[in-house]
Amino acid sequence: MGNHRIKQHPILPVPRKKEIMFEFNSQPMLAYEGEMIASALIANGIYVFGHHHKDGSAQGIFCANGQCAKCTVIADGVPVKSCMTEVKAGMIVKSAEGLPEVPMEKGPSQRAKIEEIHTEVLIIGGGPSGLSAAIELGKKGIDTLLVDDKHIMGGKLVLQTHKFFGSEQDSRAGTRGHDIAKLLSLEVRAQESVEVWTNSTVLYVFSDKKVGVIKEGVYKLVIPKRILNAAGAREKFLRFPGNNLARIYGAGAFQTLVNRDLIRPTNRLFIIGGGNVGLIAAYHALQAGIEVVGLAEAMPQCGGYKVHADKIKRLGVPIYTSHSIKSANGEHLVESVTITEVDSKFQAIEGTEKSFACDTILVAVGLDSLSEFTLEAHAAGIPVYAAGDALEIAEASSAMFNGKIAGLKIANDILYGEGSEGNIPDEWYAKAQLLKSHPGQIKGYQDPHPGRDLFPVFHCLQEIPCNPCTTVCPNNSIHTEDGTLMGLPKYGGQCVGCFRCLLVCPGLAVTLVDMRKDKEMPNVVIPYEIGSIPVNKGDIVQLMDIDANELGEYPVFRVLDFKDRRTQLVVVKVPVAIAKKIAGFRAQDKSVSEPLEKPIITTSLADDAMICLCERVSVKEVRDLIKQGITDLNQIKAITRAGMGPCGAKTCDTLIRNLMREEGVSAEEVVANTRRPIFVEATLDIFPDGDSK
Numbered sequence: 054m055g056n057h058r059i060k061q062h063p064i065l066p067v068p069r070k071k072e073i074m075f076e077f078n079s080q081p082m083l084a085y086e087g088e089m090i091a092s093a094l095i096a097n098g099i100y101v102f103g104h105h106h107k108d109g110s111a112q113g114i115f116c117a118n119g120q121c122a123k124c125t126v127i128a129d130g131v132p133v134k135s136c137m138t139e140v141k142a143g144m145i146v147k148s149a150e151g152l153p154e155v156p157m158e159k160g161p162s163q164r165a166k167i168e169e170i171h172t173e174v175l176i177i178g179g180g181p182s183g184l185s186a187a188i189e190l191g192k193k194g195i196d197t198l199l200v201d202d203k204h205i206m207g208g209k210l211v212l213q214t215h216k217f218f219g220s221e222q223d224s225r226a227g228t229r230g231h232d233i234a235k236l237l238s239l240e241v242r243a244q245e246s247v248e249v250w251t252n253s254t255v256l257y258v259f260s261d262k263k264v265g266v267i268k269e270g271v272y273k274l275v276i277p278k279r280i281l282n283a284a285g286a287r288e289k290f291l292r293f294p295g296n297n298l299a300r301i302y303g304a305g306a307f308q309t310l311v312n313r314d315l316i317r318p319t320n321r322l323f324i325i326g327g328g329n330v331g332l333i334a335a336y337h338a339l340q341a342g343i344e345v346v347g348l349a350e351a352m353p354q355c356g357g358y359k360v361h362a363d364k365i366k367r368l369g370v371p372i373y374t375s376h377s378i379k380s381a382n383g384e385h386l387v388e389s390v391t392i393t394e395v396d397s398k399f400q401a402i403e404g405t406e407k408s409f410a411c412d413t414i415l416v417a418v419g420l421d422s423l424s425e426f427t428l429e430a431h432a433a434g435i436p437v438y439a440a441g442d443a444l445e446i447a448e449a450s451s452a453m454f455n456g457k458i459a460g461l462k463i464a465n466d467i468l469y470g471e472g473s474e475g476n477i478p479d480e481w482y483a484k485a486q487l488l489k490s491h492p493g494q495i496k497g498y499q500d501p502h503p504g505r506d507l508f509p510v511f512h513c514l515q516e517i518p519c520n521p522c523t524t525v526c527p528n529n530s531i532h533t534e535d536g537t538l539m540g541l542p543k544y545g546g547q548c549v550g551c552f553r554c555l556l557v558c559p560g561l562a563v564t565l566v567d568m569r570k571d572k573e574m575p576n577v578v579i580p581y582e583i584g585s586i587p588v589n590k591g592d593i594v595q596l597m598d599i600d601a602n603e604l605g606e607y608p609v610f611r612v613l614d615f616k617d618r619r620t621q622l623v624v625v626k627v628p629v630a631i632a633k634k635i636a637g638f639r640a641q642d643k644s645v646s647e648p649l650e651k652p653i654i655t656t657s658l659a660d661d662a663m664i665c666l667c668e669r670v671s672v673k674e675v676r677d678l679i680k681q682g683i684t685d686l687n688q689i690k691a692i693t694r695a696g697m698g699p700c701g702a703k704t705c706d707t708l709i710r711n712l713m714r715e716e717g718v719s720a721e722e723v724v725a726n727t728r729r730p731i732f733v734e735a736t737l738d739i740f741p742d743g744d745s746k
């Protein structure tokens with residue numbers, strides 16, 4: 054049982070926190086005041102939080118966001134989601150072995166009356182879009198209540214240690230996500246007309262136009278005139294044999310543990326999914342000193358930005374495109390992963406399996422919008438708006454911008470009448486569109502720089518909505534090729550070697566070639582942020598080109614430490630022939646990513662995978678019903694219990710719909726599950742007793 058806390062982080066401060074003691078299965082354990090039970094357990098090396106009542110398999114966290122219920126433990130006699138429940142000094146925590154017992158009745162509720170709070174606007178969610186909207190509403194002096202279920206605001210921004218893409222002017226590109234969260238939170242707190250409730254969960258939007266909220270353990274009813282759903286998204290899960298093992302995490306859970314709670318939940322990680330989330334998680338893992346064994350992406354090309362993919366490849370993380378997970382292997386916990394090449398129809402190609410030893414698998418295969426609040430508010434007849442991931446899954450830079458638009462739109466509707474466009478400039482809509490653009494064309498390098506001795510090289514060859522490098526040059530020497538946010542950066546002017554473009558680039562995709570002193574052996578300056586793998590003067594590094602091809606080993610000539618930017622600039626002296634090709638150097642040793650000698654092929658079939666983890670229902674059970682013609686999710690639930698578990702069908706709904714599509718069922722034929730009356734579990738004792746006056 055070790056201590057898995059991160060003591061040093063290259064980007065994040067590691068604050069001293071008050072220590073408290075609690076008990077887990079009669080073992081005394083140390084926690085930090087204010088942290089969640091799940092985080093405290095993992096910090097103590099506990100990954101199994103209980104065993105499933107149906108098959109006895111180990112249960113641990115998946116989402117760390119209150120969505121999946123895999124993390125249930127018994128805290129002081131009450132079953133709770135450990136990822137959302139704060140650990141307290143002296144708390145007695147027990148693993149949930151089978152179905153938890155119903156806690157003893159404490160007598161009638163002491164709460165006699167529910168407080169009702171009226172507000173003009175209720176914002177559900179204090180992430181990038183909710184905060185941005187609250188600022189706009191606050192600027193107009195509109196009475197607003199913002200409710201967030203975490204103890205700090207910022208949503209996914211809090212989890213992001215990398216510098217942001219997007220436009221510097223509109224979405225603070227070049228600044229790190231968690232710094233943006235602090236800035237936005239401060240700005241919201243400064244708005245007099247905006248009240249903020251943290252640690253508060255929205256349960257439901259009722260048909261009488263009242264919204265049930267648990268504010269720090271006390272149930273209240275909010276009566277808003279309008280609602281903005283900025284609740285974000287939940288992670289998608291995947292079907293594969295072994296998907297019920299403990300230590301399979303969603304990317305958000307991983308980032309929560311590593312970047313919010315400063316806990317190292319794994320030593321060897323394998324990532325499934327090459328979108329931006331998976332690629333960034335790989336980078337965050339390296340920053341936290343975690344070995345990243347590899348990343349598999351089913352498409353022939355990663356869906357995330359090329360600069361992200363290139364960055365992790367050259368740091369030493371192999372990316373297996375056209376590969377998918379075949380199985381997670383292990384008895385109770387993940388011990389290894391087997392991946393396989395897939396054809397153009399995503400069918401596994403036999404004989405191409407590779408297995409890797411790893412203790413954790415991270416599933417980063419996309420997000421589903423949390424649209425429930427929008428639907429219920431609509432049904433209740435409350436004017437409702439949506440922003441950020443709750444509206445459409447996109448980058449946080451885009452969420453900030455569309456939150457801003459939503460805030461101003463609501464203000465306009467209130468001040469000037471419904472549907473009024475008021476003072477929202479047309480270019481805002483155009484920018485919002487641009488910021489959520491998918492990556493575009495991949496092009497070649499810019500022409501060489503004849504006659505210049507000092508110049509930046511942009512290893513940024515794919516059109517993405519990003520421009521901070523173009524705004525920092527003191528000589529205004531960097532522009533995008535066509536003047537748009539999506540255009541590739543081009544250098545043309547007089548570089549003075551200020552390094553600003555290297556330090557601001559979120560993709561670490563700019564190097565500087567300096568031939569002023571030596572034209573044959575110029576200096577090349579490379580940005581670097583992986584403090585967990587330190588690089589010092591005199592170290593030998595394997596230099597890499599943009600595609601992670603080796604360019605040779607060279608000694609580090611100098612290291613410049615920009616502590617305020619939390620970035621180092623590593624200088625190497627190299628032959629001129631390779632100077633412009635150098636995009637970075639390998640940081641993680643090659644041996645980390647070597648496959649096992651023989652692939653592990655399990656006897657399980659793909660259809661043995663679980664489709665409903667709460668109730669342990671297999672793909673086969675559900676597929677058989679679909680083949681019999683059942684397309685009603687309620688019937689599938691009644692027959693198999695898939696969707697009846699504590700997560701409220703949040704995990705299996707998408708998986709079953711995908712299965713139906715595979716079986717040729719059209720979206721129109723699918724009958725949706727009947728929505729449960731509250732979206733989040735709540736203990737009955739928070740509600741006033743029916744007899745109380």
Ligand code: SF4
Nearest residue numbers: 526548549551552554
């Ligand atoms: S290093 Fe400085 S002067 Fe040179 S191109 Fe970059 S920002 Fe401009």
Ligand code: SF4
Nearest residue numbers: 513519521522558560
């Ligand atoms: S080089 Fe410029 S446009 Fe490309 S990722 Fe870096 S900052 Fe963005």
Ligand code: FES
Nearest residue numbers: 117119121122136
């Ligand atoms: S891990 Fe706690 S609800 Fe998903």
